[in-house]
Amino acid sequence: MASNTPIYIIGVLDNGSEGMTPVALAHIATADVVIGARRTLALFADSFAAGATQHDIAQGLSKVPVWVVEAQADDLNVVVLATGDPLCHGIGHYLMNKLGNEQCEVIPNVSTLQLAFARFGLAWQDAVIASAHSKDAGEWSNKAGAEHGLYPLLQTVQNHSLIALFTSPENTPDRIARMLLDAGLGELFTMSVAEALLTDDEKIIRELPLRDAAAAHFTRPNIVVLQRITKNSLPVFGLADTCYAQRKPDKGLITKREVRAVSLARLQLHADSIVWDIGAGSGSVGLEAARLCCSGYVYAIEKNPADFAIVQQNRENMAITNYRVQHGKAPERLDTWPDPNAVFLGGSGGELAELIRLCLSRLKTGGWLVMNFVTLENLAQATQTLKEENAQWDVTQLQASRSQPILHMHRMAAENPVWIVCAQAMAKPTEINNE
Secondary structure: OOOOOOEEEEEEOOOHHHHOOHHHHHHHHOOOEEEEOHHHHHHOHHHOOOOOEEEEHHHOOOHHHHHHHHHHHOOOOEEEEEEOOOOOOOHHHHHHHHHOHHHEEEEOOOOHHHHHHHHHOOOOOOOEEEEOOOOOOOOOOOOOOOOOOOHHHHHHHHOOOEEEEEOOOOOOHHHHHHHHHHOOOOOOEEEEEEEOOOOOOOEEEEEEEHHHHHOOOOOOOEEEEEEEOOOOOOOOOOOOHHHOOOOOOOOOOOOOHHHHHHHHHHOOOOOOOEEEEEOOOOOHHHHHHHHHOOOOEEEEEEOOHHHHHHHHHHHHHHOOOOEEEEEOOOOOOHHHOOOOOEEEEOOOOOOHHHHHHHHHHHOOOOOEEEEEEOOHHHHHHHHHHHHHOOOEEEEEEEOOEEEEEEOOEEEEEEOOOEEEEEEEOOOOOOOOOOO
């Protein structure tokens, strides 16, 4: 029968018993089974009861609940030693999910993050807490995407100004710095590192430029704080056409701001939307969608080699990290993309009807397909295909004019008219059970 005695999950720091309350020390001294990292167990070796069993977490996190259950079956007192606050990116949450909250009692210590901010002399109520304790996926490169273990951290940094970071043996401060440099964020942040807190090797490094951090070596364990020093000067929505590099024959090949604004509005984006951008052109719609979907991702494809290079240039110039463009002609490669919440079709490469059918079949429930056309023929083919697919659709004709100087006055110059076609797949009728 399991013991009624709770499992004590106790936060410890590298100053050992000096940083502990009498209550916590008493639980450690009377424990029959003690579980912790080798370094942590060594700190309290003289405090354990004679004959206490010790388990090293390095043998595998999944073994910890097994050791606990086995000890409970023998009516033994169990203590798990965790670093700092066990409920702040620590083992506490994991064990409570496995064993049940009623089985666990947490005795927290000062979080190592809290201690690091105190060393830096920084207020931390506005900090976003992140962890690099992901599966080691190696160094980040600009060819990586949402599948890389460090991608969530990159998005956290992209969207916040003060980040507190738990590092790992693989994902070290220098690797994090190199990732931010590769992503185009190198001039926007500084890195502060607290090394080996509360040990003889403690070292506090403040506001290191990322280029210096990328080439440095840091003593473990360490805590990183990233501070934004330069705010993004671009607006969240409605970027000027001149913000984008463009391939220019007579006029820039770009979805103009007025059309782009309406098209983005009709995509009905959410922060976590998955977006397809087919026929990316200069990338203006997809890149602006990526900035709006800060927790989502945009997958783009462009068949023209010159435009493909320009899209990559625009992505790098804007340091957008949740956007990937591929060189190819749709519908090739679309089968490797996740199902979208929204699709923007800016160019079809002669495969318009096939692409409409494919997009409608892949869109998630409630998702929108938004298309831009400048020719009557493509408009007619699109609406005919939508009728054949029994889709719900509507068309908006947008005719914008922009002021142009003429002598000491201004006149209005008309832009080309654009048809914006918006469509959703028809909801499937609910099946009725006639039995």
